[in-house]
Amino acid sequence: MRALHGRPVQATPVLSDQTGMISPLSDETVVLERGRPVRPEYAPERRRRRTGWILLTIIVLAILGVAAWAILGLTTGPKFVNVPDVKNKTTSQAFNILQTAGLNPVLDDPVANNAPAGTVLGTNPKDGTRVKKGSQVHIISSSGPNFVQVPNVVGDTEAAARGAIQRALLKVGNVTRQSSETVRSGLVISQNPNGGFLQAGKSVDLVISSGKPLVTVPSVVGLSQADAEDALRRANLNPQVVQDPTCLDTSGNVCRQDPQAGQQVAENSTVTIFVPVGSGGSPSETPTPTPTGTPTPSF
Numbered sequence: 613m614r615a616l617h618g619r620p621v622q623a624t625p626v627l628s629d630q631t632g633m634i635s636p637l638s639d640e641t642v643v644l645e646r647g648r649p650v651r652p653e654y655a656p657e658r659r660r661r662r663t664g665w666i667l668l669t670i671i672v673l674a675i676l677g678v679a680a681w682a683i684l685g686l687t688t689g690p691k692f693v694n695v696p697d698v699k700n701k702t703t704s705q706a707f708n709i710l711q712t713a714g715l716n717p718v719l720d721d722p723v724a725n726n727a728p729a730g731t732v733l734g735t736n737p738k739d740g741t742r743v744k745k746g747s748q749v750h751i752i753s754s755s756g757p758n759f760v761q762v763p764n765v766v767g768d769t770e771a772a773a774r775g776a777i778q779r780a781l782l783k784v785g786n787v788t789r790q791s792s793e794t795v796r797s798g799l800v801i802s803q804n805p806n807g808g809f810l811q812a813g814k815s816v817d818l819v820i821s822s823g824k825p826l827v828t829v830p831s832v833v834g835l836s837q838a839d840a841e842d843a844l845r846r847a848n849l850n851p852q853v854v855q856d857p858t859c860l861d862t863s864g865n866v867c868r869q870d871p872q873a874g875q876q877v878a879e880n881s882t883v884t885i886f887v888p889v890g891s892g893g894s895p896s897e898t899p900t901p902t903p904t905g906t907p908t909p910s911f
Contacts, residue, residue: 733753791824837887849877
């Protein structure tokens with residue numbers, strides 16, 4: 613009837629005449645992994661393998677992350693450039709060059725230099741230095757030569773003159789020695805340039821007094837008193853005549869002199885000439901009159 617109505621047919625099971633025995637459970641525990649039985653001794657190894665794969669996956673992901681960060685940093689991070697060389701350029705040219713390189717130029721106060729005003733002397737950081745784009749680069753430029761006032765050192769000692777010139781940022785140039793009738797030895801007679809303004813580092817020449825002019829004492833021994841006095845005066849010396857009892861020259865000529873011939877003395881120095889007694893005397897003294905005797909006839 614069930615079959616006619618479309619329902620499943622329930623049949624009475626037929627028991628076999630043979631009786632079977634169910635085997636007892638084994639002492640070993642069977643572990644099921646994803647529906648599959650796994651023997652207990654293999655379970656730890658499976659877990660270790662799974663853990664290793666997880667760690668490997670983490671390491672690979674970390675490496676990929678670092679690589680991505682590096683690539684992103686190279687493409688979007690700060691870029692570096694070398695500071696261009698702008699020496700001997702004008703400040704305007706230096707500004708344009710540095711800005712074109714992606715840097716931020718800053719103009720510092722100019723410094724005194726022999727280069728024309730406005731000429732770039734260098735940068736800070738110096739050219740060739742690797743810096744980030746947008747970094748400040750200071751431009752060092754020239755304000756032109758520095759002029760200073762020349763000190764007046766005429767009449768100063770040589771040491772004092774040198775100190776004054778050096779303190780004025782100038783140098784001592786040629787130093788010459790020259791005699792002078794009026795300027796004491798060791799003092800400055802003249803300078804060049806004599807005042808005004810001069811570029812710093814330039815030289816000032818000096819003329820230093822060596823004292824009164826020196827003359828060589830001529831030899832007047834053996835000359836008559838008149839000739840000796842004349843020779844000394846022509847040499848710009850002052851003769852002084854002294855009668856000397858030790859002079860035995862009966863001719864009345866000069867028997868000795870002081871200073872001796874050949875010595876260097878200042879102009880207008882006194883030279884003493886010695887003559888026999890009775891033949892002359894000091895210009896400040898009245899010569900001793902020589903008694904007149906009867907000439908001895910000569911044969």
